[in-house]
Amino acid sequence: MNTSQKTAQIFSPAAFIHDTEENYQAMERMIVEQEIGGLTFFHSRHSAAANFEKRAESLNTSGTFEKLIGLINRYQAASKVPLLISIDGEYGLAMRVEDTPQYPFAITLGALKTDAKVYVEEVSYRMGMDMKRSGIHLNLAPCADVNTNPENPVIGYRSFGNDTKKVAELALAAYQGMSKAGIGACLKHFPGHGDTATDSHLGLPILHKSKEELQAEELFPFQYGIDRGVKLIMVGHLAVPALTGGKDIPASISRELITGLLKEEMGFEGLVISDALNMKAVANLFPEPGELEWQAFQAGNDILCFSDHVKEGIQKISEKASEDQIDTAFQKIMELKARLGVMESKKVEVPVFDWESHSKFQRTLAENYVQVHSGKLIKEELRALAEEGKLGYREFFSKEKSHFAELLNLPPAEAASKQIIAVFVPSHKPLNQFGMNRETLEEIQNLAKSRPSILVHFGNPLALKHLGDLENFEAVICGYQGFQEVQEAVAKTLQGL
Structure with missing residues (x-):
């Protein structure tokens, strides 16, 4: 291959289903x-937009x-060298594709009470097998x-939690589960996006911490993975001035961070993947087409994800890189x-999914993570009240009559x-109180006092946090997801089975 053809292998632009x-x-x-090297699939142009909050x-x-x-199949047939097919499926194909198996969010898996590492690896293995059978080679997760x-x-919800060691262990377990399925996986978003208050899809988050603080928290899960053989890491679009001589430069285009810190100091010898180059944190920095791609490559990225200027990027890198x-x-x-x-x-x-096996596995997981978050359940009292017709039920934000109402039959x-008050949180993202309107939230808070x-x-x-003082409730049960299997697990918890 000539220089231009080799450079083209670095590119994995967005493809829309x-x-x-x-x-x-x-x-x-x-x-x-x-002659690009790969494609990263997204649901649609609308859902891949930087301000995306709803599905299309x-x-x-x-x-x-x-x-x-x-x-x-169509795109592989057009390519001389087989394409590396990627998808960002943190909770499975379902993150991008309807009517495919959905697995619990990372925050849910972080709540597993027993054998968390074993279950996280199994979740990721199953997720990986779904992808492998679908012609996908690389999952841009966890x-x-x-x-x-x-x-x-x-x-x-995309993080395993706020405990650094647990995050390190579960992220590695997820990586290993996908590897076991023969799928590539990558730890992201180096050097750590958890303590930021800005969405890098919309602007540049800046993390003001010392290098020592970063090593104790943000960098720890990455070092933990590197020491245990992780081969792919994605770099995020966030600035960490303590690591870049005081400059507010996005990590994804910082040679000091990628080559100096990640590769040389932390000893990472694998592939570095950029976060999506269409994101506002970096996309608007270089108006000249191809310049952003060159900056990302010279910083140390080996794969450029979601480049909007492939042709110009190939040309610039071919001309400027050694x-x-x-x-x-x-x-x-x-x-x-x-x-x-x-x-x-x-x-x-087109593979056929074993929905029965998937549901059985979801049930096992749900029984492990559903828990009483605060307060105390006195199940004998609940049973007695239910028998006397004195235990009532209300639900909020469910789009249709829930399975849970039928299970409780109150x-x-x-x-x-x-009363039992069930809240089906409409969105897993925090915008507009996670999709819950203030009037209804106030109604729930008043009910709890009544x-x-x-x-x-x-x-x-x-x-x-949007449901007011949780001490106003006798008990709070966390289901984490709205899956039918979770509703069944919560019903069992309430009924003392």
């Missing part, structure tokens, strides 16, 4: 003409999975960010492709002496 035929053809032309409800999303498989800032707008720099990155990518079986890519058939709360109440919280536990 729901798109126009014109755009599909444009992607095919890019594959043929630029206006789209016809039927057959998303079949479309994905069709596009993978997060190794320690979520120490409760106001964090972008990590939150032959050694390009050869080193190219060699790493070709070795990764060989290791993940990319070079033996065959036509993919009368409306109005006439009861004690009579003894038990709160059942289905969703991101970080949303609990």
Whole structure:
């Protein structure tokens, strides 16, 4: 291969499942003409937008999975060298593709009461197998960010929690589970995005901590993974002045951080992947097309994800980088492709999921993480009140009549002496109180003061702060997810089974 062809292997631009035929053809032309190394699949242009908070409800999303498989086959057929197919599926294909298995969020897995590492590895193995059967080689997950800032707008539910050692252990377990499935995985977002208050999709987060503080917290899970053989790390778009001589430069384009700290000081010898280069934290810094790509490459990134200027980027890197720099990155990518079986890519058939096995596994997990968050449940009293018709039920934010209401089979709360209040948190992201309107939140708080109440919280536990003083509830049960299997596990907890 010539220099330009080797450079092209560094690029993994965005491919959209729901798109126009014109755009599909444009992607095919890019594959043929630029000879790129890979593609990173997203649901649609709308859902990949930097200000994305909702799925693209206006789209016809039927057959998303079949479309994905069709596009993978189509694009692979157009490429001389088989493409490395990536997806950002932190909780499975379902993060990007409807009607595919969804697994619990990282924050949920961080709440597992027993054998957490074993279960996290198994979750990631299953997730990896779903992807492998679908023609995907690399999952841009898991997060190794320690979520120490409760106001964090972008990590939150994506982190295993705020305990540094637990995050390190579970992120490694997730990485190992995907590796066991024959899928590439990467720890992200180096040097650590957990203690930030800005969403890097929208602006540049700046982390003001000393190097010693960073080593004790943010950098720890990455060093832990490096010491145990992790081969891929994604660098985030956040500035850490203590590590860059006081400059507010995004880590993703900082040679001091990627080459100096990560590769030389921390001893990482694997592949470095950039976070999406369309994100506002970096996308607006260099108006000249291709300059951002060059800056990211010269900083030490080996794969450039979601570049909007592929042709110009290839040209600039080919002209400015040394032959050694390009050869080193190219060699790493070709070795990764060989290791993940990319070079033996065959036509993919649409796989059939074993939904029964998936549901059984979800039930096992739910029984492990569902827990009484605060207060105390007196199950005998609840049973007695239920038998007398004095235990009532209310639910909020559920889009339709929930499975939970049927499981409990309780009368409306109005006439009861004690009530169970179920809250189905609409969004796992913190915008607009996690999608909960203030009037309803006030109504729930007033209900809790009106009579003894038990709160059942289905969703991101970080949303609990919007439900007022939790001491107003006799007990608070955390379900973490709204899955049917979780509703069953909570019902068992309430009924003392």
